[in-house]
Amino acid sequence: MRKLRGLSVMLCVLLALQLAIPYWTGASAGQTDDPGRVQAELIDQSPESVKWRITLNASGTEFEGFRAAIRLGAGLVPGTVTNDENAQVSTTSDGYDVEAGPGNGSIRLDITAAISDPNLSVYEIRATASYPDGEFKASHQAEAIKPEIPEPEQEAAPEEADDPAEQPAEEDPGAQPEGEQADSESPPADSRDQPAEEPSEGATEDQDVPVEQPAEQPESPADQPANSSDALEAQPEEEVVEEQEPADQPSAPVVIDDNWPPKDEEQVPADQPPAPVVIDGTTDWPAETEPDGVVPDPPSAPVVIDDLIIPDESDETEESAEQTEEDTLTELPPPKAGLAAATGQYTPDPNAIIVPTRLEGVSTNAHTRPVLMWVNSGLVHVAVKSTHRLEYMELVGVRNTTFDRYNAQISITVGDDEFKPDGLNGNTNDAHWTVFKFFADDLFLKDRTNYPFFIKGIGGGHDVRDNLVVTLPVADVTANKNWVGGKEHPAINLQLIAQAEGEARRIIGAEKVDGTETPAWSNTWLQVPQYNPFGRPYEFTADEVEVPVNYVKTIKGTTVTNTYDPVKRTIKVEKKWIGPAGESATVQLMEDGADTGQTITLSEANNWTGSFFVNKLDDKSGAEIAYDVEELELDGYSTVKTGSMEEGFIFTNTSTSTTQVDVVKKWVGPKAGPVTIRLLADGKVTEQTLVLSEENSWAQSFTDLSRYHSVTGEEIDYSVEELQVPAEYVVSYSIDEQGAFIVTNTAQAAMLTVLKVDESDQPLAGAEFELRDADGETAGTGTSDKDGKIVFGNLEWGSYTLVETKAPDGYRLSAKLIEVTIGAGSLNVEKKVVNTRIGWELPNTGGMGTTLFYGAGAVLMATAGFMLFRRRDEEE
Known part of the structure; x- marks a missing residue:
């Protein structure tokens, strides 16, 4: 008894250390598909909250934007989030949604999640980042911080069990030596396994009751009899105590529903392997059956599996002390007919393999080993062989969803291979299989790494914590890069991508290639796993981190081909003429101020329009190219360019041909002084004038005149006009044979009126007069009418002499010569001539x-x- 008490104290201390270590070390586990795309790390933790840091796009890659979904696991509710203002963050019922705009900045979010359920042992956060080139995931699990269990509570149960423990020992002397033998054959760590698996020894069971409770589950000792050996199994939620039945009464089957068990169900023959019981997807195989095929008496203490309670293997009767190690596993009735798991066979996904596993370190518990892993229909199976009952398994911080537990020494078949639960230490007669099942999407197992796991055993000292090592077939994989067209072939980062069916792409590696390799533009990755950690086969493809500018990427297997296919733009050019059109015009293309050597000839044949089809982006820098156009010089034309690269360019060519207008002044009649001539264009007054005079011989020219209109291109019609025409002149315009304008000023016609009267001023008719010019030539003659008038019209300007050639009858002829001047201011001249009657004539x-x-x-x-x-x- 002293040894048993000492062993119980040691177990209590070890349990306290097990509970305290996660608190001291902050045990946690995290993983990510690509740390450059998404990371999750623990930065703070308390019993009330957990604080993680989520980093997105830590690599600083340029993207057109991306999104991320951050979700909190069970027992957590969103708390506070610190955003570095590079993204929009919205809170959901179970986490956060993140949306980032274009750019290359990284986003860091500090998320504090409040703990809503303090009874969980692990809290988890998951982040899924969706980029244009794929989806990347990261997760992190943090073990709950639990208060240290006081020592008095650890020792209370063994002290209560002292008296009941001694009672079975007195009734069955053989039981106590068997417990001592277990102590002597195994080290202290192994000795902790024996009480959990030997409920027949009442003393041992009673002393081990406190340490069998899982660390995260509260104890319920009030629900159990203090002297009952059935207190061995830990109860996560509540304990159900079965009433004792007589030892010779057959055990009753576990009732799953009202239809179980069938009334006509036959007993399982003794030589037929026992079948498992499936509860909520969990298969539990009974222990060895009795020789007659009947399941032994039911246990009194329940075992909780997937929230359903089934009886434990303990027996309240005193005969239970006589059971041996081989009788310690739970024995249950056969399952319902037709359940798939009842066959004990498993089939991996098509083309998937069974993945052997091993421990990375050396565990002190050699009784429990995960040895196989495979996947089927989205469920990852981990087969664990153990000599102890197992409660659950956590792989990379994720707890199994269901499990199948088999009876001792029962083999399982995976595919075509049979596996026995052998190769363990300790009580190998109890060696059995437990197959834990996980959702594949929950695990995020990365390649070429080891995976932390934890297996919770029922009873103290049966837990296993280590890293799981998987063994996968490997091979060398080569990726290639091809170029089609283009002059610039820059170095690129060539990626090798592996993808198993139903999961996201995995980046095996990225290497820079620049064409200097042998063979050129290729890279070989050595010893690449050909399957994912679950055993699904990989399909390998190649990719590149960034596609060079003006290339289009295509992927076929492990070959990436970049085809030169630049984004094009059109530079439009149009030609307009002012004046007569030339035969053609040549326009050249300029790129960033330099001549590209490309030209377009515009003519009437192409309606004076054309286009350049050019690259929008520079092959080297990726910057947008600035284009311009210039026209080759045309003689006789001036050029004006309008427009832009986006809208197109218009060249307007205006004829530079000139003309002149000659002006000659002519006079009809006496010449007046200088005259001013003004130029008219299309009948409109201009500012140009000329002065014609004797000094320039009455002739001048308007020179350097544009021949064509600057807007319409029509030939201009020039004319002239004289300003301030002299009085008594009439101006007229004409064009001579040489095209000169003739401006003629004609004096207005003069008129001489002669009035013939007598001495009493009475008109005299019949008087005849002769008008002579300055040369004595007769300019006209006339006879006075009854009114005594004679009119000489259309007289040119000048000096004239009026002579009376015949007097009226009875009147003397006037011998006086009358001088007359016709000119400016004297165009209408009147002269009165008086005649006297014939009579005495006074001498001279x-x-x-x-x-x-x-x-x-x-x-x-x-x-x-x-x-x-x-x-x-x-x-x-």
Whole structure:
């Protein structure tokens, strides 16, 4: 008993250490498809919360945007999130959604999740990042921080079990030596296995009750009898105590539903291997049956599997102390008919293999070993052989969903191969298979690495924690790079991608190739696993990290082909003419200011339009190319370019042909002073004028005149006009045979009116006059009418002499010559000519006759006066 008590104390201490180590070390596990795309790491933890850091696009790769879904596992609710403002983060019921815009920045999120269920042992976060080139996942599991179990509670159960433990020992003397023999054959670590598997020894079972509870499950000792050996198995949720049955009464089967067991079910023959019981997808195989094929008496303490309770292998009767090591596994009734797992056979996915596994380190527990792994229909199976009952398994922090437990020494068949639960240490008679099942999507097992796992055994000291090592077939894989077209073939990062059916792509590696390899543009990866860690075959393809500019990527197997297919743009060119069109015009293309050597000839045949088809992006830099166009010089034309690279360019060529307008001044009549001539274009006044005078011989020219209109291109119609025409002149315009403008100023016609009157100013008819010019030539003749008028019309400007050639009858002919001047200001001249009647004609001045006349007149006057005065006197 002292040894047993000492062993119990040791087990309690080891259990306390097992619970405390995760708290001290912060045990956790994390994994990722590609740390450059998505990472998950633990940065802080407390009993109330867990804080993780999620890093997206740590590699700084340029993307057009990507999304990420971050989900919290069971027992967690979203808390706070610290965003570096490079992305939009929205909270969901079970995590966060992240959306990042274009760019190459990395995103770091610090996420604090509150613990809603403190009874879980592991808390998990998962991140799935969706990039344009694929989906990448990362996860991290953090073990719960549990308070240290006080020592008084560890020792309480063994102390209570002292008295009951001694009672079976007295009734069955052989039981106590058997327990001592187990102690002596195994080291202390192994000795912890014996009480959990030997419920027949009451003392041992009672002392081991406290350490059989899983670390994360509360104990319920109040539900069990203090002196019952059935307290051996740990109860995660609640314990159900079966009533004791007589030892000779057959055990009752476990009732799964109202239809079980069938009333007409036959007993299993003794020589037929026992079949498993499937509960919620969990198959539990009974222990060895009795010789008559009847399952032994039912246990009193339940075992919880997938939230269903089945009886434990313990027996409350005193006869249970007589059981040996071979009778320690749970014995259950046969399963329902038709259940697939009842055959004990497994089939991997088509083309999948069975993956052998081993431990990375050296475990002190040589009684439990995971040795096989395979996948079927999305479930990863891990076959573990053990001499102890197992409760659950965690692989990379993920707990199994279901499991199949087989009876001792029962083989399993995977595919065509049979596997026995052999090769273990300890109580090998109890060696059996437990097949744990995981969802493949939950595991995220990476290539070429080892996987941490934890197997929880029922009873203290039966747990196994280590790294799982898988053995897969390997081979060398070569990827190649081909170029089609193009001049620039830059070095690229060639990737080898492996993808198993139903899962995301895995990047095996990336190597830079530049054409200097042998063979050129290829790389070989050595010793590449040909299957994923579950055993699914890989299909290998090649890829490249970044496609060079102006190339299109195609992938066929492990060959990446880049075909030169640049994004094109069209540079449009149009030609317009002002004036007569030339025969053709040549336009050259400029690239970033340099002549490309490409030209287009525009002519009437192509409607004076054309286009350049060019690369939009530069082959080397990837920058957008700036294009321009220039026209080769054309003689006789000026050129104006408008437009842009995007809208197209227009060249307008205006004829530079010139002309001149000659002007000559002519006079009809006397010449006046200088005159001013103004130029008109298409009838519109211009600012150009000329002054014509005697100094320039009355002739000048308008020179360097544009021949064609700058807008319409029509030939301009030039004309002239004289400003301030002299009075009494009439201007007229004409063009001579040489195209010169003739501006003629014609004096207006003059008119001379002669009025013939007598001495009493009465008009005299019949008087004849002759008008002579300055040269004495007769310019016209005329006879006065009844009004005494004579009109000489259409007289040119100049000096004239008016001569009366015949006087009216009874009137003397006027001998006086009348001078007349016709000109500016004197265009209508009137002259009055007075004629006298025929009578005495006084002699010319100075003659003797005048004196006689005067004398005679004086005498007559004197005589007349004398006679006048005499008559008066006589009258008086």
